[in-house]
Amino acid sequence: MPRPAADDRLRRLLAMVPWVAAHDGPRIDEVCARFACTEEELVADLDLLFLCGVYPYTPDLLIDVDIADGRVWIRYADWFRRPLRLTPEEGLALVGAGTALQASPGSDPEGPLARALSKLAGVLGVDADETVEVELGAARPDLLGVLRQAQSESRQVELDYYSFGRDGWTKRVVDPWSVFSAAGQWYLRAYCHRVEGERLFRVDRVRDAVVLDSTFKRPTRQGADGAVFSPRPDDALVVLDLEPGARWVRDQYPHEGAEELGDGRLRVRLRISERAWLERLLLRLGPLARVVEGEPGVGAAAARRLLARYEHG
Amino acid sequence: VDRLERLVNLVAALLDTRRPLTRLELGERLPDAYPTDDHAFRRAFERDKEVLRHMGIPLVLEPIHPDRPEDGEGYRIPRERYELPDPGLDADELAALHLAASAVQLSGEWGQTAATGAIWKLGGAPADDSSANNTAVALPGSEHLAALFAAAAERSQVRFRYKGEDRLVDPYRLSFRNGHWYLAGRDHGRDEERSYRLDRLESPPESAGQAGAFARPAPASVAPAPPWRMGDEEEVQARVLVDASQAPWAVAEVGPESVEETRGDGSVVLSFRVTNRNAFRTFVLGFLDHAEVVGPPELRRDMVAWLESVAG
Numbered sequence: 001m002p003r004p005a006a007d008d009r010l011r012r013l014l015a016m017v018p019w020v021a022a023h024d025g026p027r028i029d030e031v032c033a034r035f036a037c038t039e040e041e042l043v044a045d046l047d048l049l050f051l052c053g054v055y056p057y058t059p060d061l062l063i064d065v066d067i068a069d070g071r072v073w074i075r076y077a078d079w080f081r082r083p084l085r086l087t088p089e090e091g092l093a094l095v096g097a098g099t100a101l102q103a104s105p106g107s108d109p110e111g112p113l114a115r116a117l118s119k120l121a122g123v124l125g126v127d128a129d130e131t132v133e134v135e136l137g138a139a140r141p142d143l144l145g146v147l148r149q150a151q152s153e154s155r156q157v158e159l160d161y162y163s164f165g166r167d168g169w170t171k172r173v174v175d176p177w178s179v180f181s182a183a184g185q186w187y188l189r190a191y192c193h194r195v196e197g198e199r200l201f202r203v204d205r206v207r208d209a210v211v212l213d214s215t216f217k218r219p220t221r222q223g224a225d226g227a228v229f230s231p232r233p234d235d236a237l238v239v240l241d242l243e244p245g246a247r248w249v250r251d252q253y254p255h256e257g258a259e260e261l262g263d264g265r266l267r268v269r270l271r272i273s274e275r276a277w278l279e280r281l282l283l284r285l286g287p288l289a290r291v292v293e294g295e296p297g298v299g300a301a302a303a304r305r306l307l308a309r310y311e312h313g
Numbered sequence: 314v315d316r317l318e319r320l321v322n323l324v325a326a327l328l329d330t331r332r333p334l335t336r337l338e339l340g341e342r343l344p345d346a347y348p349t350d351d352h353a354f355r356r357a358f359e360r361d362k363e364v365l366r367h368m369g370i371p372l373v374l375e376p377i378h379p380d381r382p383e384d385g386e387g388y389r390i391p392r393e394r395y396e397l398p399d400p401g402l403d404a405d406e407l408a409a410l411h412l413a414a415s416a417v418q419l420s421g422e423w424g425q426t427a428a429t430g431a432i433w434k435l436g437g438a439p440a441d442d443s444s445a446n447n448t449a450v451a452l453p454g455s456e457h458l459a460a461l462f463a464a465a466a467e468r469s470q471v472r473f474r475y476k477g478e479d480r481l482v483d484p485y486r487l488s489f490r491n492g493h494w495y496l497a498g499r500d501h502g503r504d505e506e507r508s509y510r511l512d513r514l515e516s517p518p519e520s521a522g523q524a525g526a527f528a529r530p531a532p533a534s535v536a537p538a539p540p541w542r543m544g545d546e547e548e549v550q551a552r553v554l555v556d557a558s559q560a561p562w563a564v565a566e567v568g569p570e571s572v573e574e575t576r577g578d579g580s581v582v583l584s585f586r587v588t589n590r591n592a593f594r595t596f597v598l599g600f601l602d603h604a605e606v607v608g609p610p611e612l613r614r615d616m617v618a619w620l621e622s623v624a625g
Contacts (some may be wrong), residue, residue, distance in 0.1 A: 033438065036438065046528070079324070085395065089459040093419055098417075101417055116406035116409050123400045167601060180449040181451065284595045
């Protein structure tokens with residue numbers, strides 16, 4: 001591993017010194033755990049701190065560092081009695097994370113996180129929940145609770161689920177691996193016994209979830225949470241020519257290559273696992289997309305099906 | 314002299330001094346720290362300044378004597394702007410923040426670096442009690458988030474380009490909704506509250522003017538607009554019939570107050586205002602043949618014409 005750059009070490013030192021100075025000889029291993037460094041790194045930084053102070057660097061103007069019995073004391077470091085203020089990025093990272101978790105169904109509105117956010121708001125000069133607001137997606141707290149509990153107890157669940165891609169309801173037994181929120185939706189990642197494979201389920205499309213007595217064994221390796229679209233190689237290939245107004249498709253969905261056609265037009269290759277998904281895309285894009293490879297007429301057929309609804313007047 | 318040692322001594326000297334110090338005075342107070350060659354000294358000092366400013370250290374350049382500008386300028390770090398006031402977090406509160414920062418990932422490298430840096434400043438990650446909380450939340454980052462958060466936090470106006478127009482905005486609030494970040498605020502050019510999708514800003518936001526330039530209204534008045542309200546078109550009241558099987562999330566999306574009628578078979582008629590017809594059409598098409606625009610005739614005709622063009 002490369003040696004951390006001087007500014008990364010400075011960042012840690014300026015946070016660590018005030019904390020150690022404010023505590024009466026904390027244990028070195030605790031300091032290392034708090035500030036994510038090894039003992040060697042910590043001792044190297046402390047060795048250097050001995051030499052620091054202000055001009056003319058007489059003993060009374062130098063920081064005093066003592067290491068004994070696995071503990072460390074820092075004295076005469078009054079310049080660094082407090083840590084540096086939070087940068088906007090740091091404030092946002094904490095407030096964003098805290099607000100997001102507070103917004104997740106089933107959180108305690110008066111718990112330690114809520115209290116921490118309100119205290120933080122004081123030092124940041126902002127009211128956290130007034131400046132940042134996070135909606136993680138609709139999900140019934142009871143359902144999320146049931147799924148999380150089944151997951152932590154490694155018990156199977158029977159889902160009554162609406163498949164957006166197939167446009168229909170099905171019942172299926174799944175092994176719940178993880179529950180997470182990504183891209184503004186709550187998801188359950190699970191092994192589905194109906195299709196005999198790993199699947200991602202949107203929690204807002206679960207009508208009912210029943211925890212079964214049967215248990216399952218967790219796989220040692222599983223997909224990374226957050227990767228919501230993961231096309232499979234056996235999915236059908238569709239090639240679309242996109243007008244300039246539909247270029248966003250390339251950035252929004254995983255694809256297997258895009259080439260410029262000139263004048264802002266683009267050709268993209270997409271893997272499509274479910275017909276209804278392609279229908280929605282083609283209906284939405286209308287004249288902005290043309291299927292050049294893959295099943296022809298999918299969009300037109302879907303449009304005619306929808307038009308049938310409008311024929312009565 | 315080790316670079317880190319020089320940086321620590323530089324920060325100490327700048328925090329310690331009562332009056333601003335010139336570069337040459339700083340050189341004298343950090344003997345052997347900088348190269349003796351003046352050109353090399355200047356370059357090393359510039360790099361150090363850059364490091365400190367990048368970390369968010371408030372390094373200011375100001376007249377050495379306020380009433381004698383001819384004496385030149387010098388550097389110092391004002392303590393009151395450097396020091397983080399103690400938020401007085403209890404151990405369980407710091408642990409909760411730490412847990413939140415680990416469970417919620419703001420995507421991009423800066424998100425993780427910033428979360429770690431913030432936790433350090435608050436006293437570091439407390440002994441891990443990683444309790445049964447297995448919530449994992451991924452929030453996409455955006456290159457403009459931090460700048461807009463800073464502006465919203467200190468209530469200073471921002472300028473940016475959006476939909477081909479230069480905007481001057483009082484940034485009220487950032488919202489993450491439907492998988493996207495939005496800024497809600499008052500648009501001065503249009504003299505009304507607007508929502509902007511961060512990934513559609515056409516220029517980086519620039520801070521304009523002083524902190525505390527406006528008062529932030531209470532959250533309720535500025536809930537971010539859904540896509541079909543994010544437009545300048547003439548407003549129209551749309552009515553959409555949605556089949557029972559899709560009704561729950563249609564209602565969740567437009568809000569329960571929009572339900573005009575619930576029919577015997579469980580289908581619902583939703584009534585809501587639309588100012589962006591393209592976004593409205595996309596929303597309705599998402600339900601495939603489980604939804605139908607029932608009114609007004611103008612919107613229904615638009616939908617039929619669109620579908621006919623796709624049907625060929």
